[in-house]
Amino acid sequence: MFRTGLHYLLAGGVVPNVLSSVLQPTPPMGFNDWSAFMCGLNESVFVDTAHSMVDNGLLAAGYNRINLDDCWSSMERAANGSMQWNTEKFPHGLPWLTNYLKNLGFEPGIYTDAGNLSCGGYPGAYGHEELDAQTFASWGFTYVKLDGCNMPTGTEPEYKAVYGKWHSILSAMDPPLVFSESAPAYFAEAANLTDWYDVMTWVPKFGQLARHSRDTLVWNSTLYWPNIAVRLARFQRPGYFNDPDFLNVDHFDYTLDERKSHFAIWATLSAPLIISAWIPGLKAQEIEYLTNKEIIAVDQDPLALQATLVSQDGTFDVLTKNLANGDRLLTIINRGNQSASHSVSFSRIGIGSTPAVNVQDLWTGSQSYAKNQITASNIASHGTAIFRLSPIGKECEVIPTGVIFNTYSLTTLTTSHGQISWANSTGTDGQVWQTREDGTIRNIIDGGSCLTELKGGKVVLASCAGTTNQQWDYLYSGNVQSRSSYNCLTEEADEAVVTADCLYEDNIQVFGLPSGVAIVED
Structure with a gap:
């Protein structure tokens, strides 16, 4: 199974064996x-x-x-x-x-x-x-x-x-x-x-x-x-x-x-x-x-997680989430006007080191094996591929991974040539981020660099050093708060990435993060 640890269980909120007290435990x-x-x-x-x-x-x-x-x-x-x-x-x-x-x-x-x-x-x-x-x-x-x-x-x-x-x-x-x-x-x-x-x-x-x-x-x-x-x-x-x-x-x-x-x-x-x-x-x-029993089972999964975006490039939307038995869901939507294929790397969906995964196509029930990436072939125009992924041979850690975006402007946290900004979604690796248990936020291109708050509120990518200005909490309000200054990640008008005094559910400070990140009550 995929191992998610305490970080993920906090996001799930309730584990299956206590759901009997919930009036409507599944949708x-x-x-x-x-x-x-x-x-x-x-x-x-x-x-x-x-x-x-x-x-x-x-x-x-x-x-x-x-x-x-x-x-x-x-x-x-x-x-x-x-x-x-x-x-x-x-x-x-x-x-x-x-x-x-x-x-x-x-x-x-x-x-x-x-x-x-x-x-x-x-x-x-x-x-x-x-x-x-x-x-x-x-x-x-x-x-x-x-x-x-x-x-x-x-x-x-x-x-x-x-x-x-x-x-x-x-x-x-x-x-x-x-x-x-x-x-x-x-x-x-x-x-x-x-x-x-x-x-x-x-x-x-x-x-x-x-x-x-x-x-x-x-x-x-x-x-x-x-x-x-x-x-x-x-x-x-x-x-x-x-x-x-x-x-x-x-x-x-x-x-x-x-x-x-x-x-x-x-x-x-x-x-x-x-x-x-x-x-x-x-x-x-x-x-x-x-x-379809397999797809209904995904909807009715006891963790009840809502999948979040891995990437958007104008044609393909990719979403993922964890399931209660430790499997991983991968959904690929073709918003284009013609059939096309699309591949998604393991790193983009947060799968750590594992030689291969079992891939079940939930439309057909067919089983296959994948190494390093999953490919959906010939997805029809406006069609959707949906897969259930299971690791083969050993337990594998999953890191919450995907886009970080402003839920008002829909611009996405982006790194390019070592610089970060808020930009429109284009589906590049520079827009796919890991939110780790230690509170760090890292881009999948360079896992050794962390989102870092500098004095004065500027935010950059810098070598990970374990300091509090590289640690962030995701609040229930949607704020992403620095553990150093207690200020919040902010999108400025020029698409600059900064921190500023935390505002109450303001358009410039409410963000969507990958599924599975721990949420802190504020």
Whole structure:
């Protein structure tokens, strides 16, 4: 197995044998109607979907949640203030539907909105939180998705207060309900991301998953996911998952390779696998990849790590993370417009000295051996290769390795000819860094040189000497803090690399680091 040591276990947060106390230890899997039907939902949609999921092996593969989204209710509350279902859409009633779904083996979930009205214009839950939670539980729901439209003021403190109230209510119920939060999505694309980062610090304390950004629509919208999801890897842990939204796998604008990429990317991120599609109409080849046991196992891995970027060069995105049994995941996404091959060296993915690794292609199940590098041949345009790597013969240490980037500007820490700067990602070795257990940060080109803070705040690469000005801590806020000055790594306007007084989740000081680096509570 690959050995990761204390440094990595701190990042994982919880080891598998203590996960029994976590309400949702691995990402939820199932179905939601929204992307496929929007307000066109009704009773038969869920009944037909449930039977199709049973018949096609989706339930057996782990897709055990069926969630109603917006527009399920009447336009008015009852005289006593409680919510009412739309009797035309649900003639047997929601308690009947939840019982029906549970008898088939599913767990039912329901949607509401934190504001005065839902996004579709139906009654919101603002001011009715306790009554609505009790109502949903009495109807048999075990999961609540809370959207964030039409809040009275729309400020971050208001969202925190309302979502915190829902957390208190849902977690105190017997049994507690799974809480899916949408608050971060309402702050994700502001010019100043401080509020978004702030929301992301409290949603893991309140719920089990949180929508962090816009809806998924078509392949072109999923192209922006590296600009969003990988910014947030530090927040994820067993029991809390960053949610990039639904698997809308039957969208007319997806090719089959793009649909498979969508699934593989979400699994690589250990994201919720919530299908939003007309499941009775899915083709056999779509059911086949959605029930791929090896890729589902990656998504459901007990460490729950979100993969981070090894490199980006404009065509290929490379991601990696560790898995609970000691294996290493490698995912290569071809964002180009033609088929192409791509190789990744062992040093780029943090694999130390080992003669070879066993490589399992998770699409085909085929096994091969690799020395020094892994090559993915003929990846289709917008296709994704996904491999599970196991060392051969002996235990091997893994060093957290990958890009270090500003999560606002997306510029990457870069070394070239001995000089460092912030630059656009080009996929060179000069942009791939090791974050070691001793607190040092080293580029893979020259492992004997360390990121070093000089007096006055300038940051350079210098020969590693074991001094505190070469040691750094990665804070939960995203700051990279010097152990010498306690100042924080900063991107200046001229792309200079410096340290400065630590600011609160400021655009110029929040960074993404490789998966597996220890995170220090700040």
